[in-house]
Amino acid sequence: MTLMTKFLSAAATGLALAATSAVADPALIYDLGGKFDKSFNEAAFNGATKWAEDTGGSFKDIEITSEAQREQALRGFAEKGFNPVITTGFSFSTPIANVAADYPDINFVTIDGFVDPAEHPNVLSVLFSEAEGSYLVGMLAGMESKTGTVSFVGGMDIPLIRKFACGYAQGAKAVNPDIKVISNMTGTDPSAWNDPVKGSELTKAQVDQGSDVIFAAAGATGLGVLQTAADNKVFGIGVDSNQNYLHPGNMLTSMLKRVDLAVADAMTAGADLETGVHVLGLAQDGVGYAMDEYNADLITEEMKAAVEDAKAKIISGEILVHDYTADDTCPALSF
Amino acid sequence: MDRMPAWADVVLIPLISLILAAILSALAILAIGESPAEAFYLMVDGALMRSSGWGYTLYYATNFIFTGLAVSVAFHAKLFNIGGEGQAALGGLGVALACLYIPWPHWSLALLGSAVGAAAFGALWALIPAYLQAKRGSHIVITTIMFNFIAAALLNYLLVNVLRPVGAMEPASASFAAATHLPTFQSMFSSEGNTLFRGSPANITFFIALIACVFVWLLIWRSKLGYEIRSQGYSESGAKYAGISPSRIIIIAMLISGALSGMMGVNATQGAAGRLILNSAEGAGFIGIAVALMGRNHPFGVLLASLLFGFLYQGGAELAMWTSIPRELIIVIQALVILFTGALDNMVRWPLEALFARLRKKEA
Numbered sequence: 001m002t003l004m005t006k007f008l009s010a011a012a013t014g015l016a017l018a019a020t021s022a023v024a025d026p027a028l029i030y031d032l033g034g035k036f037d038k039s040f041n042e043a044a045f046n047g048a049t050k051w052a053e054d055t056g057g058s059f060k061d062i063e064i065t066s067e068a069q070r071e072q073a074l075r076g077f078a079e080k081g082f083n084p085v086i087t088t089g090f091s092f093s094t095p096i097a098n099v100a101a102d103y104p105d106i107n108f109v110t111i112d113g114f115v116d117p118a119e120h121p122n123v124l125s126v127l128f129s130e131a132e133g134s135y136l137v138g139m140l141a142g143m144e145s146k147t148g149t150v151s152f153v154g155g156m157d158i159p160l161i162r163k164f165a166c167g168y169a170q171g172a173k174a175v176n177p178d179i180k181v182i183s184n185m186t187g188t189d190p191s192a193w194n195d196p197v198k199g200s201e202l203t204k205a206q207v208d209q210g211s212d213v214i215f216a217a218a219g220a221t222g223l224g225v226l227q228t229a230a231d232n233k234v235f236g237i238g239v240d241s242n243q244n245y246l247h248p249g250n251m252l253t254s255m256l257k258r259v260d261l262a263v264a265d266a267m268t269a270g271a272d273l274e275t276g277v278h279v280l281g282l283a284q285d286g287v288g289y290a291m292d293e294y295n296a297d298l299i300t301e302e303m304k305a306a307v308e309d310a311k312a313k314i315i316s317g318e319i320l321v322h323d324y325t326a327d328d329t330c331p332a333l334s335f
Numbered sequence: 336m337d338r339m340p341a342w343a344d345v346v347l348i349p350l351i352s353l354i355l356a357a358i359l360s361a362l363a364i365l366a367i368g369e370s371p372a373e374a375f376y377l378m379v380d381g382a383l384m385r386s387s388g389w390g391y392t393l394y395y396a397t398n399f400i401f402t403g404l405a406v407s408v409a410f411h412a413k414l415f416n417i418g419g420e421g422q423a424a425l426g427g428l429g430v431a432l433a434c435l436y437i438p439w440p441h442w443s444l445a446l447l448g449s450a451v452g453a454a455a456f457g458a459l460w461a462l463i464p465a466y467l468q469a470k471r472g473s474h475i476v477i478t479t480i481m482f483n484f485i486a487a488a489l490l491n492y493l494l495v496n497v498l499r500p501v502g503a504m505e506p507a508s509a510s511f512a513a514a515t516h517l518p519t520f521q522s523m524f525s526s527e528g529n530t531l532f533r534g535s536p537a538n539i540t541f542f543i544a545l546i547a548c549v550f551v552w553l554l555i556w557r558s559k560l561g562y563e564i565r566s567q568g569y570s571e572s573g574a575k576y577a578g579i580s581p582s583r584i585i586i587i588a589m590l591i592s593g594a595l596s597g598m599m600g601v602n603a604t605q606g607a608a609g610r611l612i613l614n615s616a617e618g619a620g621f622i623g624i625a626v627a628l629m630g631r632n633h634p635f636g637v638l639l640a641s642l643l644f645g646f647l648y649q650g651g652a653e654l655a656m657w658t659s660i661p662r663e664l665i666i667v668i669q670a671l672v673i674l675f676t677g678a679l680d681n682m683v684r685w686p687l688e689a690l691f692a693r694l695r696k697k698e699a
Contacts, residue, residue: 034662060656062655062656063655063661063662064652064655064662065651065652065655065662065665065666066617066618066648066652067608067612067614067615067617068391068394068395068536068607068617069652069655071534071536072391072534072535072652073652073656075534076656077656090504090505091505091612093504093505094505094507094510094610099534102534112504113504113505114504156491157491157495158495158504158505158506159495159499159504159506160504188487188488188491188492189487189488189491189613189614190613190614325504328501
């Protein structure tokens with residue numbers, strides 16, 4: 001009897017769940033890396049949380065576990081009326097393109113992905129100029145390095161990560177044309193985003209080769225990179241979120257990619273979201289370098305002035321940072 | 336030691352294992368402050384109470400049937416093929432090459448072509464470890480595991496450097512032409528005004544998987560080759576004495592096994608994604624091991640176990656969407672089922688055997 005009542009009440013809760021969620025709350029779908037990667041996806045989560053705290057609103061989120069769940073989660077949220085449905089990671093471009101036409105009243109947002117706005121008017125593609133932000137932290141690395149060697153640890157070897165590496169190398173070479181830039185990728189499959197041990201090994205190898213500033217763009221793998229950099233008393237550079245707090249004194253800076261702002265903006269706009277393509281670069285404060293109390297002593301006034309100068313020149317178009325993904329080549333680094 | 340009746344071996348042991356796994360899962364869900372009853376309701380509702388849920392359950396099941404059959408065919412020859420993941424990935428590549436570079440006039444022809452591509456690529460990927468085992472004595476478990484990594488690296492290289500359309504960010508091939516798209520359950524079973532299987536990836540490949548089950552049954556229990564495979568599995572020296580060449584059987588069994596794994600690519604790559612994506616096998620190669628263990632290496636058992644794991648996958652997705660149960664816990668639940676039905680089989684078997692032995696003694 002008790003089991004029966006329990007089951008019935010569970011059924012009722014299930015129904016209630018289905019009924020109450022028909023309001024136009026936003027929904028957020030994280031990529032396979034997961035919500036708490038201390039980096040890209042977590043930035044999205046932080047942006048959404050901050051939005052919920054500021055506005056008193058609520059949102060629903062899901063961490064997918066398989067490729068087939070991409071479309072499934074999109075459809076699930078759209079069918080229940082969540083609006084907008086926000087996704088993190090470029091792998092959502094094709095699933096959104098497959099789904100969007102079936103739900104013309106729902107707006108979809110892809111962060112890092114690209115969906116043709118001419119074909120799908122209800123999709124917003126948010127892209128970042130990672131090359132520009134990486135260029136600035138590359139300059140800082142080049143100025144800080146005593147050994148004349150800096151390095152980069154990427155996650156999975158994909159064009160997006162090469163874009164980070166290429167911008168970084170260009171920035172380092174802009175301040176010191178003779179500098180040596182070492183670049184390593186952690187792996188070739190998605191586990192490379194979550195392999196701090198291997199990240200740590202690569203970092204040790206780079207330190208042995210003389211590198212004293214190491215930029216990690218590798219999701220959770222980067223945590224191992226930054227830890228090892230701190231253990232070896234060299235500098236680490238974080239990525240996506242501000243990671244300066246992880247190892248105060250050994251974190252030169254972090255390359256910020258303001259995924260949190262993009263998510264919060266989309267949630268604030270709600271159903272009135274302006275769709276299309278937004279590219280967030282230095283000019284829009286979509287990317288940048290992190291300055292806070294943890295690295296204030298490490299960045300001298302000259303360094304800051306040089307970087308701010310370059311930032312202004314990039315915004316004005318005087319300095320052109322080459323984007324690896326534009327033609328799959330990099331003038332400053334060979335892969 | 337007396338044997339148990341067959342029904343107890345086939346039905347009772349998996350059932351008790353499942354119940355044990357369910358109890359432990361319920362405790363884990365209770366421990367994080369969610370209601371197990373509600374979670375179970377959501378899983379059943381999401382996976383079995385709607386046609387779109389069935390569409391996902393059957394889609395996952397199709398993958399698991401292929402990889403499960405692959406493991407069981409090899410297992411009948413006492414070969415532990417852990418390389419289903421890599422063979423399925425290569426199968427996906429075979430499908431993609433067939434769909435991208437041959438202008439098929441109709442999906443039925445494209446299906447034939449891609450099935451041949453998938454089976455050939457999967458079989459070839461299994462051939463190398465098979466050859467090393469047969470002729471060089473390198474252990475098949477080690478080599479097939481390593482070939483999973485080689486397959487992942489190879490696919491990554493091809494997708495990033497060769498198959499990726501210029502300017503695209505994602506390491507994936509271009510989308511296949513519309514003529515290669517397989518009929519989905521939605522287009523097959525929906526009538527006007529009544530959409531069934533809406534948006535779900537289940538497609539005609541499910542029926543090919545069912546045919547594959549029959550094929551494997553005929554092969555293992557109704558063919559000369561199957562007899563040779565089983566003889567080799569029971570006793571290699573015995574088989575050798577009977578004039579069966581061990582190296583020939585190793586290679587043939589692994590070729591069939593690899594081809595079956597590769598066929599998964601038809602479902603995942605051509606049927607669902609419509610393009611080749613990285614990690615297209617998604618762990619189904621490993622789930623296939625659990626499916627084969629639970630299904631007692633019999634095609635019908637593999638089919639049932641595949642449906643169960645399809646339900647767990649789809650139900651797990653529903654849990655992730657509508658509760659605050661973290662995805663790690665959903666993996667724990669799936670792992671518990673694998674642990675109890677596969678690895679801890681003897682934990683249930685021994686007490687049961689003792690029980691049946693005692694019952695029999697009483698009767699006597």
